[in-house]
Amino acid sequence: MFERGAVGMERFRADGFDEFVAARWSTLLHVARLLTGGDRQRAEDLVQEALVKLWFAWPKVAEQAPDAYVRQILVRMAARSARRRWWGERPMGELPDRPGPGDFSSAVAERSRLEAALALLPPRQRAAVVLRYCEDLPESQVAQALGCPVGTARSHASRGVARLRQILSDSVRPVR
Amino acid sequence: MDDFERELTRMMRDSRQQAPFAPESRRRLYDGIRARRRSRTLWKAGGSALAVTGLGIGLALLPATGSRPADHRPLPATSPTPPPAPPTPTTSAPSTSQPPTSTPGTTMSGTTAPGYGGTPTSPPPSATPGAGSRTTTPRTPPVSSLPPTAPPSTEPARGPSASAGDASAGSG
Numbered sequence: 001m002f003e004r005g006a007v008g009m010e011r012f013r014a015d016g017f018d019e020f021v022a023a024r025w026s027t028l029l030h031v032a033r034l035l036t037g038g039d040r041q042r043a044e045d046l047v048q049e050a051l052v053k054l055w056f057a058w059p060k061v062a063e064q065a066p067d068a069y070v071r072q073i074l075v076r077m078a079a080r081s082a083r084r085r086w087w088g089e090r091p092m093g094e095l096p097d098r099p100g101p102g103d104f105s106s107a108v109a110e111r112s113r114l115e116a117a118l119a120l121l122p123p124r125q126r127a128a129v130v131l132r133y134c135e136d137l138p139e140s141q142v143a144q145a146l147g148c149p150v151g152t153a154r155s156h157a158s159r160g161v162a163r164l165r166q167i168l169s170d171s172v173r174p175v176r
Numbered sequence: 177m178d179d180f181e182r183e184l185t186r187m188m189r190d191s192r193q194q195a196p197f198a199p200e201s202r203r204r205l206y207d208g209i210r211a212r213r214r215s216r217t218l219w220k221a222g223g224s225a226l227a228v229t230g231l232g233i234g235l236a237l238l239p240a241t242g243s244r245p246a247d248h249r250p251l252p253a254t255s256p257t258p259p260p261a262p263p264t265p266t267t268s269a270p271s272t273s274q275p276p277t278s279t280p281g282t283t284m285s286g287t288t289a290p291g292y293g294g295t296p297t298s299p300p301p302s303a304t305p306g307a308g309s310r311t312t313t314p315r316t317p318p319v320s321s322l323p324p325t326a327p328p329s330t331e332p333a334r335g336p337s338a339s340a341g342d343a344s345a346g347s348g
Contacts (some may be wrong), residue, residue, distance in 0.1 A: 021205070025197040034188065052208045056216075111191035133181065135186035166181050 017058050020066055021051060029069060034130045035078040035123075038115025042081065050074050070147045071131070077125035115168040124148075125160030132157045 019032040028050070032043035054066060061069045111152045118126050124146060143153035177185075 018202070021202075022197040025201070026192070029195050030192045031245045034191075048205060048208055050210050051205055056212070107190065110187060114187045114191060129184075130188070133185045136185075136223050161181060161184065162185065 014063055017055060020062075023072070024067065028074070031071070031130060032038055032074055032078070033136060034115065034118055035074060035127055036081075037119025037121075037126070038112065043167060046074055046077050046081070068144065071135070072147070075127045075131070075145050076147070078127065087166065113168070117164050121160050121163055122165055125156045125163065128153055128156035129160035129164065131162075 026048075028047045029043060031048045032050075033040060036042045036046065050070050053073050054061065054070050057069065058066070108136065120127070121129065127146060128142055131137045131145055132139070138143070138152050138155075139154050142157065143150040146153050148156075
């Protein structure tokens with residue numbers, strides 16, 4: 001009887017949870033990918049871990065703000081994993097193809113350029129920029145996700161944008 | 177928001193890829209949830225086992241540690257009785273040996289003895305025989321060793337004053 005009750009409760013929990021995940025999966029993956037500087041595998045791992053944590057907190061969070069909860073977990077885990085390991089260089093068997101001019105994959109090239117530039121930022125600046133410009137969050141929510149005062153979050157975002165401006169302008173500058 | 181920031185926003189939003197929540201992703205997610213739940217259960221079980229073990233050990237050690245001071249407490253309580261003892265009329269000889277023995281225990285006597293006014297009646301825990309009792313036997317005044325507390329049946333051979341002295345030493 002207890003088992004049946006637990007299963008029923010889990011099913012009830014899974015219903016709302018599944019809907020939430022299905023609706024937000026793509027966005028979460030995209031944000032995680034930007035937060036990791038374009039590392040797709042690591043982004044998937046981050047989303048997976050964040051959603052596992054969300055599952056256990058779902059009864060408490062579901063009625064309030066699951067988006068903010070997951071965002072906060074993602075930001076913290078991305079910063080932590082960036083501190084923990086060196087992700088910048090990976091051995092590969094084959095070199096990836098570079099997109100040619102006028103190639104249909106110019107969008108891919110632009111995305112790669114953006115992700116490479118983001119990867120050069122410190123984790124907190126990167127998170128502030130992503131949340132501010134990609135998720136279009138107000139500064140207060142960015143600060144909440146970063147776990148810092150609003151002024152600090154604003155400072156992170158502005159410094160990140162300034163650094164990105166420099167990196168991207170350097171990368172666009174024609175080579176003589 | 178300047179041009180660059182607008183461009184940055186556009187780049188970030190355009191780079192979004194539609195990735196549906198595929199059944200494989202769902203299966204992987206629920207596998208992770210199950211694994212996490214298992215590990216949480218194990219952690220909880222291990223934590224409660226540790227807590228129970230710690231409590232058990234603590235409870236087992238608590239009486240042992242608590243009994244030690246109780247054992248030692250009577251010993252100083254016996255020696256201090258002499259200092260407040262002004263009545264030295266009967267036995268003058270043992271009174272000479274008071275200062276050396278009683279000085280270390282005066283602090284304890286200050287707490288216990290004054291209430292009795294130099295007539296140690298019967299602190300039961302000090303009934304244990306020991307060196308302390310021997311040293312104090314002669315010091316105790318025979319006058320104060322009135323029978324109410326002294327068990328006379330233990331040493332019938334001695335005289336009334338000696339038995340009282342023993343009793344007071346044992347008690348006091």
